[in-house]
Amino acid sequence: MVEVYAEPLCRRHYSSLLSWAVVVRLLLLIIAIACALVIAYATGGFWVQIKPTMDQATVQYTQDALLLIEGGSPGMEQIWSTNSLINAQFSEEFIPASVQTSVEDTNYDGKPDVINFVARVQSSTPVYGVKVLLQFQYGFFNLVRVQMYSLAYFSASTGTPGGVLYVDGDLNLVQRSPINDMSYNGVYNYPILNSQPPNTLQSVQAPSQLLFEDIIADYKTRNYTTTYSNVYPVWKAGSGNTFELKMVVRIPPNQMIWYRPQTIEMLKNAWIQFLATFIVLWWLYSYVEQFIFFFRLVSTRVASDLHPKMQRF
Structure with missing residues (x-):
C-alpha cells in the first residue's frame, strides 16, 4: 500500500470571549510582537535612515x-x-x-x-x-x-x-x-x-x-x-x-x-526585519500554547476530529 493523501486531525479548543483562555492567547501574541520589535531593533538594520x-x-x-x-x-x-x-x-x-x-x-x-x-x-x-x-x-x-x-x-x-x-x-x-x-x-x-x-x-x-x-x-x-x-x-x-x-x-x-531614503522605503525595510523575527518567535510560542491547552491549564471546550458529529438528514 502507498500513502496517496493525508488529512490532519485536530483538537479544537473553544472558550467564551471573556475568559482566561482568550487572555492567554492575546498575551502570547502581544509578547511575540513586542519581542520581535525589540530583537529587530536591537540587532540593527531595523530603521535605516542613511x-x-x-x-x-x-x-x-x-x-x-x-x-x-x-x-x-x-x-x-x-x-x-x-x-x-x-x-x-x-x-x-x-x-x-x-x-x-x-x-x-x-x-x-x-x-x-x-x-x-x-x-x-x-x-x-x-x-x-x-x-x-x-x-x-x-x-x-x-x-x-x-x-x-x-x-x-x-x-x-x-x-x-x-x-x-x-x-x-x-x-x-x-x-x-x-x-x-x-x-x-x-x-x-x-x-x-x-x-x-x-x-x-x-x-x-x-x-x-x-x-x-x-x-x-x-x-x-x-x-x-x-x-x-x-x-x-x-x-x-x-x-x-x-x-x-x-x-x-x-x-x-x-x-x-x-x-x-523616503519614509515608505524605511517602513518597507523595517517590516521585513520585523516579519522575519516574528515568524520565528511565533513558531516558538506555538509550543507554549500547545503545552497550556494540551494540559488544560485554562478551561476550554474541546472538539476532536476523532469523534465527528452525527450527520443529520
Missing part, C-alpha cells in the same frame, strides 16, 4: 579655470584666468596661456569618463610651483538628484625649475550630510569662478595678491563638494621658461553616495 548607493556623476567642464604660476621667490607670481575681470585686476601679473580641453567617453554611455586639461604658458621667470582651479558642473539624476558647480584644485612645487607637470586624479564627491532621496537639490547650482557674487574677486587682497585659501575655505563650507583626489603627479624639469600643465580628471564610474 543608505549608500552607487552612480556615475554627469560632469561637464564649464571652461572656467584659474592658474597661478610661482617663481623662485615671493612676488614673482603670474596669474591666468578665464575671468576677464580677474585678468584686468592683475594686469601686471597676467600671463597669456594656450589652453586645450577634451572629453573622453570610454564606455559610450553618454557620460564623460575623462576630462583632459592642457595649459601652456611662456613664463618670464623659471617655474617652481603651480596652483590650478578648474570648475565643473556636477550632478546625479537617478535615485539621487543633485546638481551643482564644483571645483578641482591641485597644487605642486619643486626645488628645481619645471618644464612639464603631468597630474592624473579622480574627481570624487565629498558629503557632510546625506542627500534626500528622489528630491532635487540645486542649492549649490551657481558658478564659483565668475564675476558675480559669490565670486573669486572677494579673495583679492591688495592689488596683486589672490588668496587661494579664501576660495577653498568658502568652498569647503558647503555640504556637498568635490575633491581632486587619488592624484599621481609627475614633475619634469625644464631648462627654459616654457611651462606646460597636463591635468587629467577622471570621473569614477561607481561613485559612493550616501542618501536619506
Whole structure:
C-alpha cells in the first residue's frame, strides 16, 4: 500500500470571549510582537535612515579655470584666468596661456569618463610651483538628484625649475550630510569662478595678491563638494621658461553616495526585519500554547476530529 493523501486531525479548543483562555492567547501574541520589535531593533538594520548607493556623476567642464604660476621667490607670481575681470585686476601679473580641453567617453554611455586639461604658458621667470582651479558642473539624476558647480584644485612645487607637470586624479564627491532621496537639490547650482557674487574677486587682497585659501575655505563650507583626489603627479624639469600643465580628471564610474531614503522605503525595510523575527518567535510560542491547552491549564471546550458529529438528514 502507498500513502496517496493525508488529512490532519485536530483538537479544537473553544472558550467564551471573556475568559482566561482568550487572555492567554492575546498575551502570547502581544509578547511575540513586542519581542520581535525589540530583537529587530536591537540587532540593527531595523530603521535605516542613511543608505549608500552607487552612480556615475554627469560632469561637464564649464571652461572656467584659474592658474597661478610661482617663481623662485615671493612676488614673482603670474596669474591666468578665464575671468576677464580677474585678468584686468592683475594686469601686471597676467600671463597669456594656450589652453586645450577634451572629453573622453570610454564606455559610450553618454557620460564623460575623462576630462583632459592642457595649459601652456611662456613664463618670464623659471617655474617652481603651480596652483590650478578648474570648475565643473556636477550632478546625479537617478535615485539621487543633485546638481551643482564644483571645483578641482591641485597644487605642486619643486626645488628645481619645471618644464612639464603631468597630474592624473579622480574627481570624487565629498558629503557632510546625506542627500534626500528622489528630491532635487540645486542649492549649490551657481558658478564659483565668475564675476558675480559669490565670486573669486572677494579673495583679492591688495592689488596683486589672490588668496587661494579664501576660495577653498568658502568652498569647503558647503555640504556637498568635490575633491581632486587619488592624484599621481609627475614633475619634469625644464631648462627654459616654457611651462606646460597636463591635468587629467577622471570621473569614477561607481561613485559612493550616501542618501536619506523616503519614509515608505524605511517602513518597507523595517517590516521585513520585523516579519522575519516574528515568524520565528511565533513558531516558538506555538509550543507554549500547545503545552497550556494540551494540559488544560485554562478551561476550554474541546472538539476532536476523532469523534465527528452525527450527520443529520
